Amino acid sequence: MNVLKNLVSILDRVRKxxxxxxxxxxxxxKKNADVRLCLVFPDLYDIGMSHFGLHILYDIVxxxxxxxxxxxxLPWMDMQELMRENSIPxxxxxxxxxxxxxxxxxxxxxYEMSYTNVLRALRLSDIPLHNSERSDSDPIIIAGGPCTVxxxxxKNFIDAFLVGDGEEAILEMLDxxxxxxxxxxLRKLSTINGVYVPEYNDGVSRRIISxxxxxxxAQIVPYTDVVHNRGVVEILRGCTHGCRFCQAGMIYRPVRxxxxxxxxxxxxxxxxxxxxxEIGLLSLSSADxxxxxxxxxxxxxxxxxxxxxxxxxxxxxxxxxxxxxxxVRKSGITLAPEAGSQRLRDVINKGINEKEIFDALxxxxxxxxxxxxxxxxxGLPTETDEDVMEIGEMLKNVKKMGFGNVSATLGVFVPKAxxxxxxxxxxxxxxxxxxxxLISWARRFAKINFTDPRKALIEGILSxxxxxxxxxxxxxxxxxxIFSDWxxxxxxxxxxxxxxxxxxxxxxxxxxxxxxxxxxxxxIDVGISKGYLWSEYERALKGILTSxxxxxxxxxxxxxxFDVRNVLKGxxxxxxxxxxxx
Amino acid sequence: MSxxxxxxxxxxxxxxxxxxxxxxxTAMIERVLRxxxxxxxxxxxxxxxMKLSFGxxxxxxxxxxxxxxxxxxxxxxxxQELDFINLVNSVSPRGxxxxxxxxxxxxxxxxxxxxxxxxxxxxxxxxxxNMIDKALKVNDVWIVELYKPFNxxxxxxxxxxxxxxxxxxxxxxxxxxxxxxGSR
Numbered sequence: 001m002n003v004l005k006n007l008v009s010i011l012d013r014v015r016k017x018x019x020x021x022x023x024x025x026x027x028x029x030k031k032n033a034d035v036r037l038c039l040v041f042p043d044l045y046d047i048g049m050s051h052f053g054l055h056i057l058y059d060i061v062x063x064x065x066x067x068x069x070x071x072x073x074l075p076w077m078d079m080q081e082l083m084r085e086n087s088i089p090x091x092x093x094x095x096x097x098x099x100x101x102x103x104x105x106x107x108x109x110x111y112e113m114s115y116t117n118v119l120r121a122l123r124l125s126d127i128p129l130h131n132s133e134r135s136d137s138d139p140i141i142i143a144g145g146p147c148t149v150x151x152x153x154x155k156n157f158i159d160a161f162l163v164g165d166g167e168e169a170i171l172e173m174l175d176x177x178x179x180x181x182x183x184x185x186l187r188k189l190s191t192i193n194g195v196y197v198p199e200y201n202d203g204v205s206r207r208i209i210s211x212x213x214x215x216x217x218a219q220i221v222p223y224t225d226v227v228h229n230r231g232v233v234e235i236l237r238g239c240t241h242g243c244r245f246c247q248a249g250m251i252y253r254p255v256r257x258x259x260x261x262x263x264x265x266x267x268x269x270x271x272x273x274x275x276x277x278e279i280g281l282l283s284l285s286s287a288d289x290x291x292x293x294x295x296x297x298x299x300x301x302x303x304x305x306x307x308x309x310x311x312x313x314x315x316x317x318x319x320x321x322x323x324x325x326x327x328v329r330k331s332g333i334t335l336a337p338e339a340g341s342q343r344l345r346d347v348i349n350k351g352i353n354e355k356e357i358f359d360a361l362x363x364x365x366x367x368x369x370x371x372x373x374x375x376x377x378x379g380l381p382t383e384t385d386e387d388v389m390e391i392g393e394m395l396k397n398v399k400k401m402g403f404g405n406v407s408a409t410l411g412v413f414v415p416k417a418x419x420x421x422x423x424x425x426x427x428x429x430x431x432x433x434x435x436x437x438l439i440s441w442a443r444r445f446a447k448i449n450f451t452d453p454r455k456a457l458i459e460g461i462l463s464x465x466x467x468x469x470x471x472x473x474x475x476x477x478x479x480x481x482i483f484s485d486w487x488x489x490x491x492x493x494x495x496x497x498x499x500x501x502x503x504x505x506x507x508x509x510x511x512x513x514x515x516x517x518x519x520x521x522x523x524i525d526v527g528i529s530k531g532y533l534w535s536e537y538e539r540a541l542k543g544i545l546t547s548x549x550x551x552x553x554x555x556x557x558x559x560x561x562f563d564v565r566n567v568l569k570g571x572x573x574x575x576x577x578x579x580x581x582x
Numbered sequence: 583m584s585x586x587x588x589x590x591x592x593x594x595x596x597x598x599x600x601x602x603x604x605x606x607x608t609a610m611i612e613r614v615l616r617x618x619x620x621x622x623x624x625x626x627x628x629x630x631x632m633k634l635s636f637g638x639x640x641x642x643x644x645x646x647x648x649x650x651x652x653x654x655x656x657x658x659x660x661x662q663e664l665d666f667i668n669l670v671n672s673v674s675p676r677g678x679x680x681x682x683x684x685x686x687x688x689x690x691x692x693x694x695x696x697x698x699x700x701x702x703x704x705x706x707x708x709x710x711x712n713m714i715d716k717a718l719k720v721n722d723v724w725i726v727e728l729y730k731p732f733n734x735x736x737x738x739x740x741x742x743x744x745x746x747x748x749x750x751x752x753x754x755x756x757x758x759x760x761x762x763x764g765s766r
Contacts, residue, residue, distance in 0.1 A: 008598075017642060023677065025613070025674070225609070272619065273617070
């Protein structure tokens with residue numbers, strides 16, 4: 001079945017129809033394949049097309065000799081309504097076939113607020129929501145992405161999860177489902193390293209690729225002005241700073257860098273094959289690449305292509321780097337001190353001091369930046385009112401430096417799974433509001449944006465919840481609580497009603513825990529031992545810093561447990577310390 | 583270095599690409615041209631972009647068989663017209679093609695040269711009474727032709743009950759056409 005003809009009849013009636021048409025340059029439609037996969041980003045096309053992980057897997061699967069990969073996204077509400085009215089199921093953007101006709105449908109779980117979107121995508125596809133209700137005629141539903149490090153809330157809806165890097169595992173997974181009954185396929189999937197099949201596995205270890213693999217070069221070029229409308233080179237994966245609140249810094253270890261030469265080669269191909277005017281360097285912290293200066297000077301050889309570095313540290317070197325890649329206009333520079341006081345920055349192991357922050361800002365000012373944007377978190381462990389007030393002091397001092405426009409965004413800290421702060425509590429919205437007020441005096445110096453603490457609480461509950469969260473997700477989707485990350489669709493009170501009606505003990509989930517506590521994610525081994533996380537938590541409470549493991553192994557356990565090590569192209573990585581991880 | 587010359591390109595945009603907005607169309611064309619590897623003149627300023635000027639913007643949903651844009655290049659004169667057209671079309675998405683291009687004098691301005699456009703409105707049912715005189719019935723479809731002066735309002739898709747709208751012809755003022763150096 002091809003839905004194209006019916007689709008054309010409704011596209012005149014939706015906002016931004018270009019986000020539903022597919023047919024992009026470099027999209028691949030493989031007509032014949034033994035196994036057909038459709039990868040779904042469970043949010044709007046404009047967001048989903050900017051997600052690089054999907055492009056990596058798309059390229060790998062379509063380069064294989066036995067499998068094909070197509071894409072789909074969750075349509076906006078106007079389109080969903082028209083699709084339902086016209087009996088158009090959710091379809092792929094390559095062959096315009098309904099998702100239920102694929103052998104495998106894969107979701108990426110990038111953020112918890114998209115869980116209900118996954119269910120809506122299944123509903124629009126006419127695929128049973130629960131894995132227990134699916135039969136041989138239904139596709140196998142798989143999921144990957146960072147949220148799988150606590151996959152329990154989605155356990156009832158997904159047939160097989162992939163925890164960790166997907167580059168190698170995806171082909172193994174597709175090979176496993178080439179033939180057989182649903183039961184046979186699930187059994188085979190359950191034997192793959194990194195795969196968790198709720199029906200057959202008791203635990204799972206994160207899959208890690210030892211080195212960066214093949215990079216997509218002929219990247220799909222969207223028509224719509226998507227969030228990150230540019231070519232992408234992933235220059236390194238993983239981060240070793242060890243910020244104690246940061247889940248990405250824990251679950252993507254070790255660091256794996258691409259060499260400067262390879263990065264240039266990839267960027268050059270992307271520019272030619274896509275026509276993108278801009279190439280973005282993707283990483284958790286680009287300034288950490290051991291060859292970053294070489295990379296920037298090599299990329300200057302690309303004609304008529306600008307380079308962007310979205311993630312940088314707060315130090316003078318990073319500002320110099322940002323200056324080196326920015327063309328002429330110095331619109332604004334974004335830095336994330338995360339906390340206002342030095343005491344609290346030490347608690348979170350941010351590893352920067354006040355002098356370094358102001359040195360960075362001084363460089364930015366000298367280089368001609370007029371606008372500066374700062375990111376902070378409220379509610380970090382041990383935070384006092386004085387710590388919060390110091391955010392205001394910092395904003396005052398930044399304004400005094402001579403920046404024309406200072407803005408600050410304050411978010412509420414969410415204690416995430418597999419981080420040292422998983423043992424910490426999350427502050428309630430009322431308390432967050434009280435703390436926000438402590439710095440309202442600083443509005444004279446900076447434009448201050450507070451993110452909605454109710455959204456942070458819902459995110460916290462979904463990310464820390466167990467199996468009983470599946471009831472919440474199901475009920476929330478039925479009540480149309482989808483696209484909850486979009487402000488116009490965010491209905492906090494309805495979410496809280498759902499938690500209450502589902503009998504969820506919010507207090508219990510969000511309270512502080514000790515090492516004895518059994519988290520719903522304890523059966524997922526991301527490589528870092530719970531003992532290490534606890535010791536890091538204890539060090540945090542005492543304000544003791546832990547160094548970057550590029551300078552020496554900190555015994556987190558990843559390299560020892562998974563027989564991997566940091567791959568640094570500019571210098572030799574230190575050896576992991578022999579013996580058991582903590 | 584060769585001399586920078588100005589060119590008028592004629593393109594068609596159809597199929598699913600009729601759902602692109604004007605801005606999406608211009609961005610797509612810029613990327614298509616960049617993929618050819620042939621250098622075109624860039625704008626000066628902060629964010630350098632390709633220096634392109636377009637005819638009148640269309641609302642989404644309309645098939646464009648008479649798209650026009652102007653671009654300048656110092657490289658194009660060394661390439662055969664057909665070779666370049668083939669090259670462009672080989673790096674274009676399905677539903678976009680350049681049909682021809684011609685060199686224009688440096689003083690050429692598309693906004694001054696364009697006098698108007700012809701549209702075709704396709705109906706599955708009898709067109710509105712004020713259009714019925716102009717309607718031509720072909721099999722089960724009524725076709726109404728409309729002339730719209732440049733920069734006047736463009737018929738939106740479905741506005742008169744039509745199921746499809748085509749921009750079928752661009753009318754350039756004769757003075758400007760005479761100034762054209764001719765098809766290469």
